[in-house]
Amino acid sequence: MDFAGEQMVCRKRLKGSLESRGESDFFDALPDDLVLCILCKLSSTASCPADFINFLITCKRFNGLGLHSSVLSKACEKMVAVKAKNWSESTHRFLKLCADSGNIEACYTLGMIRFYCLRNRGSGASLIAKAAISSYAPALYSLAVIQFNGSGGSKNDKDLRAGVALCARAAFLGHIDALRELGHCLQDGYGVKQNIADGRRFLVQANARELAAVLATPAPKASSWLTWNPLMHHRHIAVTGCPLFSDFGCNVPAPETHPANRFLSDWFSRCEGSPGQGLRLCSHSGCGRPETRRHEFRRCSVCGAVNYCSRACQALDWKLRHKAECAAAERWLDDAGEIEANGIAINIDVNGNAVEAMES
Structure with a gap:
């Protein structure tokens, strides 16, 4: 039996012994608002879905309150980060519960899964759009890619101007890929009037944000990634790292995949x-x-x-x-x-x- 199961058995025994003596369990006397506050904190800091699920199966009260909309709406990115090998109808229902509760991460993740994997283009695009309306930068950028390619439709469904507008909004929110995409669109005159100078400026901003992300990592790792290597600056040497900063002799790791x-x-x-x-x-x-x-x-x-x-x-x-x-x-x-x-x-x-x- 796992640790959570042992805890549940011990709790039932304790509750039974308290009831036989006419005493009450002080835990059951806690107000729902306090328990919901604890669960909200847990859902917003969970490192994986299993952390939260194992907590819910501890007792019936946690199981009931854990599916409250206020708890699911605050679930963090890692809590809704399901794996493809674990995909099932129950996983689908859980993500839908989170999305219906207004969780932006769940809206975007489920939208991408429905649009590209399950080929349910309409509901998938609607969920991505729901996250985009809440100014979620990855959703704005994904909608831009859909508009650029006319994804889910024909070649005539491409809307380059809409793609550029969505990219500009995501870039304003600091999305690195959107900054880079907007920079190339301006340089090439793709969906917008050509402006090479502004295009280069956006590409430089994308590089600067990548550098800022590296500097925000723990000092030992950042120093090892940013070590100057003159051989890299003058020769094309294959290294594992961020592709753009390698031109300047810095071995910066690629950004983490969403x-x-x-x-x-x-x-x-x-x-x-x-x-x-x-x-x-x-x-x-x-x-x-x-x-x-x-x-x-x-x-x-x-x-x-x-x-x-x-x-x-x-x-x-x-x-x-x-x-x-x-x-x-x-x-x-x-x-x-x-x-x-x-x-x-x-x-x-x-x-x-x-x-x-x-x-x-």
Whole structure:
């Protein structure tokens, strides 16, 4: 028997002995408001879903009050970070309870799962939009990616101006990928009037926020990541770290993947890496987004071996991995043997150098 089970048995024995002596359990006399306050604190600080669930099964009172809307609405990101291998109807119901209680993290996570994994585009987009209305930056950025690609619809459903507007809002809230995406849109004139100077400014801001995130980590780790290496500054040496700062001789780790993106990656890896016949996954390992129709994502026009849902994912994966692997090909065909020949866009890094040609 586990520790929680032993606690429950001991509590029942104690309660029975108290009742036989005509005494009351002081715990049962605690007001509901106080217990709810404790549960709210627990749900907002849990390190994983199991921490909260194990607490709920301790007694009937915790189980009942633990599903109160005020408790579920304050559940933190880690508490609603479900794993693909543990997905079930009960997990789905729990996330829906949290979302219905107004939990922004649950709205976004469940929305991404429904939109991309369960292919319920309408309810998935509605949940993501619900989180976006509450100014949740990852939700705003995800809606921008959906608008840029016309995900869940046809190519004619793309709305570049809406994508730029959503990106701008997420960038204002400090979302790093949105800053990077907006920077590339301004440099390329994609969905907005071209402004190379402003585009570079947003890319520099994205780099600065990445650096700030590293500096916020414990001192020993930050110092090891930011150690200056002159060889890295003058040579292309493969290192594990943040792809953009490696240009300046700093080995900065890649940003932590959001639980929703981690769920998508794990979900489709369990499907042998395929979201469906003729559909492709974003090649950036920290993304996990799949195509919702054929040829939805932009493909590298040099090698044709990788494809990306956004310019931000392309920029990250280029410096992290693809820069060392990309090799020119005479021409490349899709899975049906048809030549993919669309327009080409050249992305520019913060130093003004062309980094990779992409299908637009």
